[in-house]
Structures are given as structure tokens and as C-alpha cells.
Amino acid sequence: MKTRIKIVVTDVDGTLTENPDTYKISIEAISIIRSLELNGIKTILASGNTIPMIIGLARYIGASGGVVGENGGAIFYRDRVEWLCNDQISQELEYIEKILSKEFENYIVRSWQNDFMRCSKAFRSRGKEDHKKIIVEIKDLLRKKGFDNYHISSSRVAIHINPLGSLKSDAVEKILRYHDVSWEEVLAIGDSENDIDMIMRAGLGCLVKNAPDDLKRGISCV
Numbered sequence: 001m002k003t004r005i006k007i008v009v010t011d012v013d014g015t016l017t018e019n020p021d022t023y024k025i026s027i028e029a030i031s032i033i034r035s036l037e038l039n040g041i042k043t044i045l046a047s048g049n050t051i052p053m054i055i056g057l058a059r060y061i062g063a064s065g066g067v068v069g070e071n072g073g074a075i076f077y078r079d080r081v082e083w084l085c086n087d088q089i090s091q092e093l094e095y096i097e098k099i100l101s102k103e104f105e106n107y108i109v110r111s112w113q114n115d116f117m118r119c120s121k122a123f124r125s126r127g128k129e130d131h132k133k134i135i136v137e138i139k140d141l142l143r144k145k146g147f148d149n150y151h152i153s154s155s156r157v158a159i160h161i162n163p164l165g166s167l168k169s170d171a172v173e174k175i176l177r178y179h180d181v182s183w184e185e186v187l188a189i190g191d192s193e194n195d196i197d198m199i200m201r202a203g204l205g206c207l208v209k210n211a212p213d214d215l216k217r218g219i220s221c222v
Contacts, residue, residue, distance in 0.1 A: 003203055006185040007065055008036055009172050012047040012054065013157045014191035015208055020156050025061065034062045044068065044175055046168045046190075046198065048155050050116045051076055066175040071153070071160045071194055072167040073119025077178050084166040084174075085119035096147060096161060097121045103141060107134055111158060119166050122158040131159055153194035156212075160194055169197040 014020035016029045033043045042065030047054045051069030055076050058067050067076040075082050085093075100123065101110050107129050111122040125131065131154035138152050138159070151162045176183065188195070188202035191211045199205030199219065206221035 003184045005041060005187045005204065006181045007042055007044060007176065007179060007187070008033075009044040009046055009065075009068075009186055009188045009198060009202065011155075011190040011192070011195045012045055012049065012057065013155060014210075015189055015195075016045075019210070020191065025057075030061045037062055037064060042066075042179070044172060046172060046195075047071070048120070048122055048158060048160050048194065050113045051081055052116070053113075065179070068168055068171040068175070070117050070120040070166075071122075071155070071162050072169070072171040073117065073162060075171045075174055077175055082174065083119050084171060085163055089163045089166075090118050092147065093117075093119070093121050093161065093163075096142065096150070099141070099145065100138060100161075104134065104138070108159065119163065121161045123161075124158050131156070135159060154192060155194045156192045167197050168195065169201050172198050173201075 010016060016025050018024050018026050036043055043063035044065040045054050045058045045063050046068035048071040049069060051067065051074040054067045054069045073084055097110060097114060107126055108123040109126055111124055114121050135152050135154060142150060149164050151164055151167060153160050183201050184203040186202040187204045188198045189206045190199055191208045193215060196215060204221060205219060207216055207219050
């Protein structure tokens with residue numbers, strides 16, 4: 001007997017948007033979310049954006065399952081925000097941001113949202129630089145600086161720096177506990193590298209059709 005899906009977790013940029021290059025949310029996606037909610041299947045939005053931004057989006061499109069912001073750095077459920085990092089990590093992230101902004105100033109620029117982030121930092125490419133190449137160089141630099149406890153990933157929109165233990169799957173798991181729902185009862189959907197951890201843990205994990213081909217290996221639902 002197949003497990004019934006009780007929660008849908010979805011990324012936002014590149015997944016709910018019409019394509020990875022626009023901020024316009026698909027009207028069809030909104031309609032599907034509202035239909036799921038009407039049928040008792042709640043939706044969790046999981047994004048690299050700031051927690052207030054995603055809370056607002058969730059409320060206006062009708063997703064009531066909870067919110068993951070900062071790529072896993074924060075959650076929101078029942079009018080309460082929880083941060084998945086401590087003050088020391090927040091201070092380290094401020095320092096890391098300064099290092100990367102200086103060392104990679106020709107390739108990346110800090111996101112304006114960093115001013116409102118506590119448990120992650122994000123950077124955008126100045127041009128069409130390959131995120132994979134930049135991430136390798138960032139990892140190497142941080143390793144030399146003694147910062148081995150950070151995860152660097154690409155959402156295709158930005159490069160995200162998160163402490164280990166504050167990824168999307170970590171944040172989603174906290175919300176699932178509030179719902180008393182297991183991972184086996186979850187459908188997770190995304191489009192990029194920073195979604196893979198939650199997709200792999202879900203009972204049913206899916207990538208959108210235009211996700212990078214190298215991510216589709218081992219994913220049964222596309």
C-alpha cells in the first residue's frame with residue numbers, strides 16, 4: 001500500500017516561478033497550491049530568500065504548511081520564527097561575507113537581502129560566470145581560513161552560504177515534527193543543487209523539467 005502524501009514542500013525561484021530568470025509566480029502553480037490546501041494537503045515554501053519575504057508570499061498565495069527561509073537558516077510556523085543558528089555563527093557569516101566580497105569582487109556581489117539575514121548569506125554573479133567554478137574557489141578559500149563547517153550551493157539564482165545543520169532538509173524536518181508527519185509522507189519539489197538534500201529525503205522527490213541534467217541522476221521524478 002502506497003503512503004499518502006500529506007505535505008508538499010516546494011522551492012520558489014525556478015520552481016514556482018515561470019522560469020529561473022523571472023520573479024513572476026506561475027498562476028497555475030498558485031492554483032495547484034490552493035487546490036491541495038482545499039483537499040487537506042498543506043504546502044511548505046522553502047526558499048533562499050529572507051524569512052519575512054517568504055512568509056508574505058505564503059500568506060498571499062495560500063500556502064499554510066509553514067515557511068523555510070534563508071535556504072534553511074530559519075523557519076516560520078504558527079506565527080513564530082525560529083533561527084537555525086546561534087550568535088557565533090551569525091558573526092562568522094558577517095566575517096565570511098566581507099572576505100568573499102573582497103576576494104571575489106570581480107565575479108560576485110552580495111545580495112541586498114543579506115542585510116536581513118541571520119543564518120545565511122547570498123551572492124549573485126556579476127555576469128554569466130559559472131557558479132560551479134566559483135563555488136569550488138569559495139570552498140577552497142574558506143577551508144584555508146578554517147571555515148569547514150559551511151555548505152556552499154547554487155540555486156541558479158544565487159550562491160548560498162549556510163552553516164551545516166541549517167540546510168533546507170534540516171529546516172523542513174523541524175516543521176514536519178509540528179505537523180506530526182514523516183518524510184515518507186512528503187512530496188518535495190525543486191530545481192537546483194540547494195534543493196537536493198530535501199528532495200532525497202522525501203518519500204517522493206521531484207525536480208522540475210528544466211533542472212540541470214547532472215542533478216537528475218538518481219532522481220526518479222522529473
